[in-house]
Amino acid sequence: MIKILANDGIDPAGKALLEAAGFFIDTVNIPQDELPARLNEYDAITVRSATKVRKALLDACPNIKLVGRGGVGVDNIDVDYAKEKGVAVFNTPASSSLSVAELVFGHLFTGVRFLYESNRRMPAEGNTKFNDLKKAYAKGIELRGKTIGILGFGRIGREVAKVAIGLGMDVLAYDLFPFNPEVELTLGGGIQVKASVKVATKEEVITQSDFISLHVPFTDKPVLGAEELAQVKKGVGLVNCSRGGTIDELALIDALNSGKVGFAGLDVFDNEPTPREEILKHPKISLTPHIGAATNEAQERIGVELANLIIGYFNK
Numbered sequence: 001m002i003k004i005l006a007n008d009g010i011d012p013a014g015k016a017l018l019e020a021a022g023f024f025i026d027t028v029n030i031p032q033d034e035l036p037a038r039l040n041e042y043d044a045i046t047v048r049s050a051t052k053v054r055k056a057l058l059d060a061c062p063n064i065k066l067v068g069r070g071g072v073g074v075d076n077i078d079v080d081y082a083k084e085k086g087v088a089v090f091n092t093p094a095s096s097s098l099s100v101a102e103l104v105f106g107h108l109f110t111g112v113r114f115l116y117e118s119n120r121r122m123p124a125e126g127n128t129k130f131n132d133l134k135k136a137y138a139k140g141i142e143l144r145g146k147t148i149g150i151l152g153f154g155r156i157g158r159e160v161a162k163v164a165i166g167l168g169m170d171v172l173a174y175d176l177f178p179f180n181p182e183v184e185l186t187l188g189g190g191i192q193v194k195a196s197v198k199v200a201t202k203e204e205v206i207t208q209s210d211f212i213s214l215h216v217p218f219t220d221k222p223v224l225g226a227e228e229l230a231q232v233k234k235g236v237g238l239v240n241c242s243r244g245g246t247i248d249e250l251a252l253i254d255a256l257n258s259g260k261v262g263f264a265g266l267d268v269f270d271n272e273p274t275p276r277e278e279i280l281k282h283p284k285i286s287l288t289p290h291i292g293a294a295t296n297e298a299q300e301r302i303g304v305e306l307a308n309l310i311i312g313y314f315n316k
């Protein structure tokens with residue numbers, strides 16, 4: 001019987017599919033430092049972003065034939081090395097796009113109406129300072145009619161564009177690779193509407209947007225560093241639900257302190273799982289702990305997609 005360790009968990013729907021296909025699924029969470037000694041009992045491992053599958057672990061566990069990433073980013077897996085060794089690597093790139101896009105708008109609505117700050121201050125000061133706080137947060141703005149710039153126009157960027165268009169926003173989109181600017185929205189009642197984003201350069205996105213959302217993988221250079229943050233519109237709102245390191249956090253803190261950036265919504269951080277204190281405590285940053293894909297719906301789709309990939313691989 002094929003034994004699979006789902007080290008960061010797997011949705012019950014995915015587990016049920018694998019069990020029905022005759023696989024044994026172990027959902028125990030083995031700590032990272034114990035994996036080299038224990039993973040070799042299994043034929044495959046599935047992970048989210050918490051467990052790292054690096055070269056040393058693959059070398060220590062030659063029985064592993066497959067690494068399944070329940071999610072998009074594979075930066076926690078040494079993919080090229082795994083493939084060199086004949087270990088299959090699968091991820092589930094399509095299943096979580098909508099959930100990530102909705103979280104982007106959670107951060108945007110939070111930012112334009114100061115929810116992050118008023119939720120911190122009201123419990124502490126509300127009874128004595130209610131009217132002061134009412135005044136402090138009186139200058140909210142609407143999203144409708146504003147321009148959102150999307151850096152990275154893959155699956156998630158496209159979902160962000162659809163929500164934005166549905167809200168009446170203008171969309172500037174940039175990607176390293178050519179893309180189709182047409183998107184198809186599914187509105188309530190199943191109504192389908194076609195719309196287009198404006199294809200832009202990175203510079204146009206940076207200089208012309210009221211809000212910027214990042215949907216890019218991690219590379220060694222931030223997409224928004226000090227140089228780029230110096231060029232944004234004053235008061236821009238930034239959202240990062242992609243990967244830590246794609247915005248230079250220290251430059252972001254400076255830009256928030258100077259007022260150049262109005263607010264930031266961050267789901268990802270340089271030092272996960274221990275983001276720096278200046279980020280955690282900053283009054284102009286709305287925080288979530290890397291939960292872009294953490295919805296019931298996305299996790300179910302991910303579990304099912306991953307299960308089918310694993311079944312297809314071992315039954316081929």
Ligand SMILES: O=C(O)[C@H](O)COP(=O)(O)O
Pocket residue numbers: 048049050070071072073074096242290291292293294
């Ligand atoms: O790459 C992804 O799919 C997201 O960042 C979600 O990561 P998670 O599975 O650890 O929540």
